Amino acid sequence: MRYACLIYFDPKKVFNDSPESNAVLAQLGALEGELKASGHFVSGLPLTLPNEAMTVLVRDGKVSATDGPFMETKEVLGGFTVIEARDLNEAVQVAARHPYAQLGYIEVRPAVDYTKPRPKL
Amino acid sequence: MTSSSTRDALEAAYRSEARRVLATLIRLVGGFEAAEEALHEAFVAAAEQWPREGVPANPYAWLVSTGRYRMIDRFRRQSRHAGAVAELAATAQAAESPPAHDEIVDDELRLIFTCCHPALESDARIALTLREVGGLTTEEIARAYLVPAPTIGQRIVRAKAKIRDEKIPYEVPVRAELPARLESTLQVIYLIFNESYAATQGPSLTRGDLATEAIRLGRLVVALFDEPEAVGLLSLMLLHEARRESRVDGSGDLVLLDDQNRALWDRELIAEARALIQRALAARRVGPYLLQAAIADLHADAESGAKTDWPQIVALYEVLRRVDPSPVVALNRAVAIGMRDGPAAGLVAVEAVMAEGQLGAYYLAHAACADLQRRLGKIVASRASYTRALALTRQPAERRFLEKRLEQLGEAPSAR
Structure with a gap:
C-alpha cells in the first residue's frame, strides 16, 4: 500500500534559528537515504512557504490565479513524502521517524484504492 | 536459481517465518516497533541477497540474525542509542548458535501471551493479536470488523505504547499465573471467532476470513501449548465451522439447528474435532471450552434434532454450570431440559433462570x-x-x- 506523509508545521517554530529547530533541520538530510535503504521511499518533495505560492481556480470557464493562500492558520503544508508500507500502522511508524514530526505533525493518508467504491457524502 | 523461484522462496518464507522471526526479534531488540523495523529490514536484505547467494538453509535463523544486525547498524548510525547498541551486540554474540526448537516455541508463546495481556483493553488485545500473531494488516482487520482503519490503527498504537510504558514483560507467564493468562488468550481467539460467526451483516467473505484466522490461531496455541482447554476451544470452533454452510439459507436468513440440512455439515472437521475432544478428555481436567465442545459434538453426532442425546447434553450442562456458573449456561441447560422432558418442563426451567434477573x-x-x-x-x-x-x-x-x-x-x- 502507498501512503502520503503530509508534513505540517508552524514556520515560526521551524525557521527561528533556535538550537532545537536547527537540530531537527540537521537531521533532514539523512532521512531520504534511510527510507531508501529500508525500501519505504517512493518519492518526496519539500515545499517552499505559501507566500511563494499561487492559487488557481476555474469557475464558469474563467481561470483566476491569485497569490497566496493567505489563510489564518498557523500550520502550513511543508512538504510530503510518499512511502510504500505493509499497512497503516507501519506507515505511522515510518512517519514517526520523520524529523519534522518533532516540530509539527505528519498526516498519514492512504492512497486511493480504485478497486473500492468512491465515498458517498 | 531463477528469479521467480527465489521470489517464491521469499514469499514462502514470509508466510511461514515472518511471525516467528518477529516473535524472536521482539525479545532480542526489546520492543515491538524496533522488532517490526528489524523484520522489515531483514526481508529487504533477503530480497537483495537471496537471488545472488541462494536461499539460506535455515531462513528463520538468517532472517533473525540479519534483522538484528541491521538494527545494530541503524542504532549506530543514529548514535542516539549508545546503550542499546552495546546490549544488542552482547545478545548478538550470545545467540550466534542456531536457535533450538524450544526457544522458538517460547518466543511464539511470549508474543501471544503479550498480545493477549489482561492489562490491555479487550479491543486492543484482539487488534494486536490479529496483526502481530496473525499477520493481518490494519486495513484487513478494519474491514473484517467494519470499522474505519484509523480506529484499529490507534488501538494498535496505544496497545504497544502501554506495553512499552508499563513495561509489560515479554515472557511466558510463570506457572501460578498460567491458567488466568491462558484463559485471557483463549478468550481473545474465541471473540475473534464469534465475530465471524454471530454477525452476518457486511461482506461475508471477510467474516469467513476471521473464522479461518481464529482457527489458525487456535491450532497454533494447541501446537505450542497442549492444554485441554486450548484443545477444547479449537474443537469447539471446528464444530461450529463445520455447520457454517447450513446456518444461513440462500436469502441470508438464520436456520435453527433443528432445521439445518445435516448433509451440509463438514464431516472431516467434525471427525477432527471429535478426535481432539477424546484426547483432551483423557487428561481429566475439564474446563468450559472442552465441555462446550463435547456438547457441540453430541449435536454434530445426531441424525436429527429428535434423535439427539438430550439426557447426555443436560448432564454435560450440569457439569458446565459447576465450572462456569453463568446465567447463559443456565439458560442453555434449561432449553436442553425442554428438549429432553418436553416444552412444559422446559418453560418451567427457563422461567426459573429468568427469574434470577440477569438475562x-x-x-x-x-x-x-x-x-x-x-x-x-x-x-x-x-x-x-x-x-x-x-x-x-x-x-x-x-x-x-x-x-x-x-x-x-x-x-x-x-x-x-
Missing part, C-alpha cells in the same frame, strides 16, 4: 421462552416474548427470524 436484556432468553410458549399453545404470552426479543436485537438476520415467527403466530394459532 432481562438477552434477546435469546426471550426468544427461547417464546418458542416454548408457542409450542405449548400460549400464543398471547409467546407473542409478548417474541416482541421483547425483537426489541433487544439489531442484527438483521436475527430480526428477520423473529419477525417471521411473530407473523406465523398471528396467522392461525389453533393450527399450531
Whole structure:
C-alpha cells in the first residue's frame, strides 16, 4: 500500500534559528537515504512557504490565479513524502521517524484504492 | 536459481517465518516497533541477497540474525542509542548458535501471551493479536470488523505504547499465573471467532476470513501449548465451522439447528474435532471450552434434532454450570431440559433462570421462552416474548427470524 506523509508545521517554530529547530533541520538530510535503504521511499518533495505560492481556480470557464493562500492558520503544508508500507500502522511508524514530526505533525493518508467504491457524502 | 523461484522462496518464507522471526526479534531488540523495523529490514536484505547467494538453509535463523544486525547498524548510525547498541551486540554474540526448537516455541508463546495481556483493553488485545500473531494488516482487520482503519490503527498504537510504558514483560507467564493468562488468550481467539460467526451483516467473505484466522490461531496455541482447554476451544470452533454452510439459507436468513440440512455439515472437521475432544478428555481436567465442545459434538453426532442425546447434553450442562456458573449456561441447560422432558418442563426451567434477573436484556432468553410458549399453545404470552426479543436485537438476520415467527403466530394459532 502507498501512503502520503503530509508534513505540517508552524514556520515560526521551524525557521527561528533556535538550537532545537536547527537540530531537527540537521537531521533532514539523512532521512531520504534511510527510507531508501529500508525500501519505504517512493518519492518526496519539500515545499517552499505559501507566500511563494499561487492559487488557481476555474469557475464558469474563467481561470483566476491569485497569490497566496493567505489563510489564518498557523500550520502550513511543508512538504510530503510518499512511502510504500505493509499497512497503516507501519506507515505511522515510518512517519514517526520523520524529523519534522518533532516540530509539527505528519498526516498519514492512504492512497486511493480504485478497486473500492468512491465515498458517498 | 531463477528469479521467480527465489521470489517464491521469499514469499514462502514470509508466510511461514515472518511471525516467528518477529516473535524472536521482539525479545532480542526489546520492543515491538524496533522488532517490526528489524523484520522489515531483514526481508529487504533477503530480497537483495537471496537471488545472488541462494536461499539460506535455515531462513528463520538468517532472517533473525540479519534483522538484528541491521538494527545494530541503524542504532549506530543514529548514535542516539549508545546503550542499546552495546546490549544488542552482547545478545548478538550470545545467540550466534542456531536457535533450538524450544526457544522458538517460547518466543511464539511470549508474543501471544503479550498480545493477549489482561492489562490491555479487550479491543486492543484482539487488534494486536490479529496483526502481530496473525499477520493481518490494519486495513484487513478494519474491514473484517467494519470499522474505519484509523480506529484499529490507534488501538494498535496505544496497545504497544502501554506495553512499552508499563513495561509489560515479554515472557511466558510463570506457572501460578498460567491458567488466568491462558484463559485471557483463549478468550481473545474465541471473540475473534464469534465475530465471524454471530454477525452476518457486511461482506461475508471477510467474516469467513476471521473464522479461518481464529482457527489458525487456535491450532497454533494447541501446537505450542497442549492444554485441554486450548484443545477444547479449537474443537469447539471446528464444530461450529463445520455447520457454517447450513446456518444461513440462500436469502441470508438464520436456520435453527433443528432445521439445518445435516448433509451440509463438514464431516472431516467434525471427525477432527471429535478426535481432539477424546484426547483432551483423557487428561481429566475439564474446563468450559472442552465441555462446550463435547456438547457441540453430541449435536454434530445426531441424525436429527429428535434423535439427539438430550439426557447426555443436560448432564454435560450440569457439569458446565459447576465450572462456569453463568446465567447463559443456565439458560442453555434449561432449553436442553425442554428438549429432553418436553416444552412444559422446559418453560418451567427457563422461567426459573429468568427469574434470577440477569438475562432481562438477552434477546435469546426471550426468544427461547417464546418458542416454548408457542409450542405449548400460549400464543398471547409467546407473542409478548417474541416482541421483547425483537426489541433487544439489531442484527438483521436475527430480526428477520423473529419477525417471521411473530407473523406465523398471528396467522392461525389453533393450527399450531
